Amino acid sequence: MTPNSQSYTRTSPLKDQLLAAFQVTEERINGESKSAVHQVRRAALQQFDKLGFPTIKHEEWKYANVKNLIQESFELETPSTLSADDLHTLEIPNLSGNILYFVNGRYKPEMSTIVSPASDVQILSFAEALKSQPETINNYFARQADYQENAFTALNTAFAHDGVFIRVPDGNVVEQPIILRYINDAREKKVAAQPRNLIIVGRSANVKIAESYRSLGDMAAFTNVVTEITLAREANVEHYKIQNDTDTAYHIGTTQVHQADNSHFYSATVTLNGGFVRNNLNIVLDGEYCEAYMYGLYIPNGRQFVDNHTLVDHAKPNSYSSELYKGILEEKSTGVFNGKIFVRQDAQKTNAYQSCKNVVLSPEATMNTKPQLEIFADDVKCSHGTTTGMLDDEALFYMRSRGIPRAEAQALLMYAFAQDVLTQIKIEPIREYLSTVVARKLAM
Amino acid sequence: MLTISNLQASIGEKEILKGINLEVKAGEVHAIMGPNGSGKSTLASVLAGREDYEVTAGSVLFDGKDLLELAPEERAAEGIFLAFQYPVEIPGVSTTNFLRTAMNEIRKYRGQDALDAVQFLKLMKEKMKLVNIDQSLLSRSLNEGFSGGEKKRNEVFQMAMLEPKLAILDETDSGLDIDALRIVAEGVNKLRSPERSTIVVTHYQRLLDYIVPDYVHVLYKGRIVKSGPKELAFELEEKGYDWIKAEVEYQQ
Ligand SMILES: Nc1ncnc2c1ncn2[C@@H]1O[C@H](COP(=O)(O)OP(=O)(O)O)[C@@H](O)[C@H]1O
Ligand SMILES: [Mg+2]
Numbered sequence: 001m002t003p004n005s006q007s008y009t010r011t012s013p014l015k016d017q018l019l020a021a022f023q024v025t026e027e028r029i030n031g032e033s034k035s036a037v038h039q040v041r042r043a044a045l046q047q048f049d050k051l052g053f054p055t056i057k058h059e060e061w062k063y064a065n066v067k068n069l070i071q072e073s074f075e076l077e078t079p080s081t082l083s084a085d086d087l088h089t090l091e092i093p094n095l096s097g098n099i100l101y102f103v104n105g106r107y108k109p110e111m112s113t114i115v116s117p118a119s120d121v122q123i124l125s126f127a128e129a130l131k132s133q134p135e136t137i138n139n140y141f142a143r144q145a146d147y148q149e150n151a152f153t154a155l156n157t158a159f160a161h162d163g164v165f166i167r168v169p170d171g172n173v174v175e176q177p178i179i180l181r182y183i184n185d186a187r188e189k190k191v192a193a194q195p196r197n198l199i200i201v202g203r204s205a206n207v208k209i210a211e212s213y214r215s216l217g218d219m220a221a222f223t224n225v226v227t228e229i230t231l232a233r234e235a236n237v238e239h240y241k242i243q244n245d246t247d248t249a250y251h252i253g254t255t256q257v258h259q260a261d262n263s264h265f266y267s268a269t270v271t272l273n274g275g276f277v278r279n280n281l282n283i284v285l286d287g288e289y290c291e292a293y294m295y296g297l298y299i300p301n302g303r304q305f306v307d308n309h310t311l312v313d314h315a316k317p318n319s320y321s322s323e324l325y326k327g328i329l330e331e332k333s334t335g336v337f338n339g340k341i342f343v344r345q346d347a348q349k350t351n352a353y354q355s356c357k358n359v360v361l362s363p364e365a366t367m368n369t370k371p372q373l374e375i376f377a378d379d380v381k382c383s384h385g386t387t388t389g390m391l392d393d394e395a396l397f398y399m400r401s402r403g404i405p406r407a408e409a410q411a412l413l414m415y416a417f418a419q420d421v422l423t424q425i426k427i428e429p430i431r432e433y434l435s436t437v438v439a440r441k442l443a444m
Numbered sequence: 445m446l447t448i449s450n451l452q453a454s455i456g457e458k459e460i461l462k463g464i465n466l467e468v469k470a471g472e473v474h475a476i477m478g479p480n481g482s483g484k485s486t487l488a489s490v491l492a493g494r495e496d497y498e499v500t501a502g503s504v505l506f507d508g509k510d511l512l513e514l515a516p517e518e519r520a521a522e523g524i525f526l527a528f529q530y531p532v533e534i535p536g537v538s539t540t541n542f543l544r545t546a547m548n549e550i551r552k553y554r555g556q557d558a559l560d561a562v563q564f565l566k567l568m569k570e571k572m573k574l575v576n577i578d579q580s581l582l583s584r585s586l587n588e589g590f591s592g593g594e595k596k597r598n599e600v601f602q603m604a605m606l607e608p609k610l611a612i613l614d615e616t617d618s619g620l621d622i623d624a625l626r627i628v629a630e631g632v633n634k635l636r637s638p639e640r641s642t643i644v645v646t647h648y649q650r651l652l653d654y655i656v657p658d659y660v661h662v663l664y665k666g667r668i669v670k671s672g673p674k675e676l677a678f679e680l681e682e683k684g685y686d687w688i689k690a691e692v693e694y695q696q
Binding site for chain 2: 392394395397398399400401402403404405406408409412413415416417419420
């Protein structure tokens with residue numbers, strides 16, 4: 001595909017830096033450079049080189065302006081001085097299970113805890129998996145996440161060296177959640193991290209996974225993550241993505257999900273804070289009787305920007321998808337929701353529901369919504385609705401007339417609004433943590 | 445307790461209250477009646493502090509304080525309660541949670557400690573019995589999907605919990621069947637005391653069979669055009685409002 005010249009910026013400092021960095025890495029890994037994975041990386045790099053970064057002329061990036069990001073340059077392989085003590089402050093209270101830390105994109109085994117027996121689930125870094133199971137990696141890596149058209153996915157693929165590798169064998173129920181904590185140490189230097197995650201869930205297997213993103217320090221931090229999740233028949237996956245990042249953080253991420261017959265995928269994406277956030281959630285329902293649930297909550301303030309793009313591709317008959325995204329926008333923040341639903345010609349008896357509800361609390365905040373339904377089958381049930389409104393004055397007056405001051409009334413209303421999504425999070429300590437942060441943020 | 449003098453209020457260009465005078469003493473029950481569109485709800489809303497209305501003249505003193513200077517939440521904390529003609533839905537907030545927040549905010553304003561969960565629940569149990577309201581209703585999102593009667597009963601329950609000095613009931617009787625009406629009235633009567641006052645806005649005389657007023661006022665076109673003892677309510681019931689309208693027109 002030849003990219004439209006208006007839709008991409010061909011050259012930029014960040015691009016130059018990344019192209020040069022690729023060369024350096026390639027020389028360093030000379031032994032591995034003949035590997036199949038590296039051939040994919042190289043192809044992805046070429047594609048990235050060809051494309052460059054998207055501009056706001058690009059339909060998918062209309063509101064997500066990366067012009068500041070691509071002028072930056074970052075430390076790409078900074079050894080972090082972050083200690084286990086520094087991490088304590090970031091702990092989520094009462095959380096137990098498998099907790100893996102990634103600092104500046106690199107797995108930190110000494111900070112991590114893996115409690116589930118290896119017979120139940122394989123949890124290792126992507127870097128280790130590259131060495132110990134090249135076969136599996138070849139079979140699954142970059143098979144779902146498209147790097148032809150998405151420049152950031154191409155970039156991540158080209159730099160896919162570390163992240164997590166999770167494989168749940170057929171029939172296994174992983175009791176303990178797997179928490180992936182991505183920390184960027186931007187206390188002294190601008191840093192970039194490009195984690196690459198591969199999650200393979202076997203037939204009738206169950207697993208709960210949460211990704212959390214945070215930066216430390218007020219230098220710019222750039223995360224460009226790709227998570228590929230494959231669900232075999234009857235697999236059950238809960239996947240949570242939690243972002244509580246700094247105002248100087250850029251986050252661009254793609255979660256690419258592939259579902260086989262009778263599998264259930266259940267997701268929630270909660271953005272508490274972050275300077276620039278773009279989440280792509282792409283789900284291919286490539287089986288019958290699949291179920292996919294997508295919840296989202298974003299509460300930007302200041303000049304934060306949060307863009308959620310979701311894509312549900314109903315490729316086979318008899319599947320169900322349901323989506324609820326909610327936003328509370330304060331001050332000068334901007335939100336974007338773009339929800340695409342494809343129902344392919346074969347996908348008869350599809351049920352697909354989508355809803356996006358927003359409250360804009362300040363005249364200077366903006367919300368852009370775009371539902372896109374493309375339906376090629378005739379026997380389907382689809383509905384979608386987006387609402388963007390202001391705070392309900394009647395409700396506010398009612399509450400105040402009972403003695404609840406304005407700010408508290410607003411916080412109570414907004415907290416209740418957010419709860420519709422937060423109650424969907426089934427890892428209790430995470431739900432509690434999010435509720436606390438949401439309450440605190442809304443009380444400001 | 446409450447002294448309203450020459451109160452005038454408008455919304456946009458529209459004048460709605462055109463000089464209301466009313467004095468309510470501690471322990472008294474006043475009924476305000478009048479045809480639709482007279483300004484009864486407007487008066488109630490202005491007293492509760494709804495900001496859509498602009499007060500263009502007059503004053504309201506409540507226990508010696510200038511009520512019009514206070515925010516709605518401050519008025520509530522000072523002891524004013526409005527039972528809404530159309531109670532508002534509060535999605536995601538249960539009556540219980542709502543009332544606990546309200547009570548503790550009011551207590552904070554008054555310099556009192558917050559009620560703990562045990563104290564609060566005890567009080568709830570007591571008041572639930574008083575107005576015959578079900579726990580299941582109180583756990584649901586406030587007013588969301590409530591029937592008309594449930595909404596009104598919930599308003600009275602909130603009033604019982606908050607124990608206001610001055611309760612303003614805006615057509616709390618409309619939409620209620622006779623049994624519900626009796627329960628609501630009982631709830632109000634049980635709260636009657638020498639320190640508490642009530643303003644009952646109603647359309648129908650029948651509520652006044654249960655909540656017996658000390659005074660009845662007729663509000664018409666933004667003015668109180670007639671006041672009298674409780675017997676005035678019977679006269680209105682019998683003769684309708686036309687004779688009052690005629691009287692007003694004759695005087696003008
Ligand atoms: N928000 C408003 N905007 C415009 N007109 C209003 C508004 N509220 C009340 N009014 C008008 O003020 C008058 C009095 O209304 P209201 O106080 O509700 O009367 P009542 O309760 O006696 O039936 C009516 O003519 C009504 O249409
Ligand atoms: Mg009215």
